[in-house]
Amino acid sequence: MALSEGRDGSYELAKDMLLEDQTQRKAPKRAALSLLASSTKRAAVLLPALLALGFVLLLALTLANIRRVSAVWEALERARLQGEKSHAAAWHNLSEARHALDAQLSGELEAIHKRLLNVSREVEEVQRRTAQCRAECGRELSDRVRALEQRESLEPALQQLAELGREQSRVSALLSAALEETRNLTEMFCTSCPAGWLQFARTCYFFSTDGKPWMEARAACAALGGQLAVVDSEQENKFLGNQIMETRVFWLGLSDMDKEGEWQWLDGRSLSLAFWRSGEPNNVGQHGEDCGTVTSSGLWNDAECSVTEAWICERRC
Numbered sequence: 001m002a003l004s005e006g007r008d009g010s011y012e013l014a015k016d017m018l019l020e021d022q023t024q025r026k027a028p029k030r031a032a033l034s035l036l037a038s039s040t041k042r043a044a045v046l047l048p049a050l051l052a053l054g055f056v057l058l059l060a061l062t063l064a065n066i067r068r069v070s071a072v073w074e075a076l077e078r079a080r081l082q083g084e085k086s087h088a089a090a091w092h093n094l095s096e097a098r099h100a101l102d103a104q105l106s107g108e109l110e111a112i113h114k115r116l117l118n119v120s121r122e123v124e125e126v127q128r129r130t131a132q133c134r135a136e137c138g139r140e141l142s143d144r145v146r147a148l149e150q151r152e153s154l155e156p157a158l159q160q161l162a163e164l165g166r167e168q169s170r171v172s173a174l175l176s177a178a179l180e181e182t183r184n185l186t187e188m189f190c191t192s193c194p195a196g197w198l199q200f201a202r203t204c205y206f207f208s209t210d211g212k213p214w215m216e217a218r219a220a221c222a223a224l225g226g227q228l229a230v231v232d233s234e235q236e237n238k239f240l241g242n243q244i245m246e247t248r249v250f251w252l253g254l255s256d257m258d259k260e261g262e263w264q265w266l267d268g269r270s271l272s273l274a275f276w277r278s279g280e281p282n283n284v285g286q287h288g289e290d291c292g293t294v295t296s297s298g299l300w301n302d303a304e305c306s307v308t309e310a311w312i313c314e315r316r317c
């Protein structure tokens with residue numbers, strides 16, 4: 001029993017020792033297991049967090065990628081629209097250019113067609129005229145030949161006619177010369193002055209017996225077919241003076257009423273020859289003196305046109 005006890009005690013001891021040993025040996029394992037359990041627990045806690053974090057990251061990346069893809073897609077769409085627009089514009093321009101070219105070519109073709117048509121008509125006209133000429137030119141030529149033949153036969157008669165024409169011209173010239181001579185002789189003798197008129201050279205003169213203002217005297221001369229006397233030479237002036245009795249004064253066709261100091265004859269000529277008395281013309285008086293007079297001395301004076309004087313008319317023979 002002791003033995004058994006011994007043996008049991010040993011056994012128990014051994015068993016205890018074994019248990020202790022096992023316990024000692026199992027302690028690290030337990031610690032390890034405990035640590036493992038603790039780690040597992042932590043891992044169990046961390047893993048969902050990590051998974052959630054991963055999921056969040058993945059989601060963020062996905063969203064970022066989606067945005068990037070969306071931006072790229074929009075850019076591509078814009079590029080596509082731009083391209084379409086450019087293509088449409090280019091097509092429109094090409095279409096317009098084609099239309100313009102078509103119109104231009106059409107106009108040019110039409111013009112060319114018209115020109116060709118005109119040329120064709122002209123050719124037809126030339127052909128028609130050529131054909132007509134073939135028929136008519138022959139006749140015209142023969143007519144001309146015939147006329148030439150007739151002219152040759154008429155040549156002597158034509159020469160006589162030409163000679164007669166020249167003779168007629170000579171006679172006509174002689175007649176003109178004779179007429180001119182007759183006219184000169186008539187004027188030289190000047191026998192045709194009206195009664196009461198005096199003749200000097202080839203002019204007739206009328207010396208009035210009554211008096212009138214200058215304007216009325218001018219009208220009276222015009223009524224007689226003449227004009228107030230215009231002095232053309234010293235001889236004529238002397239003739240006029242010789243016909244005037246002393247103390248009498250006569251109007252001449254001379255005045256400066258248009259412009260003071262610029263004396264003019266009634267026929268429009270300016271004064272180139274003058275026989276003013278000394279101190280005249282003096283244009284005295286309130287109204288001035290704008291009409292010329294002559295006296296028996298043959299000297300002139302300017303007098304007021306409204307005064308009454310006798311007057312001298314002259315006219316051609």
Ligand SMILES: [Ca+2]
Pocket residue numbers: 203229230231232236314
């Ligand atoms: Ca005269």
Ligand SMILES: [Ca+2]
Pocket residue numbers: 256260261283288289290291302
């Ligand atoms: Ca005057």
Ligand SMILES: [Ca+2]
Pocket residue numbers: 280281282283284289301302303
């Ligand atoms: Ca005077």
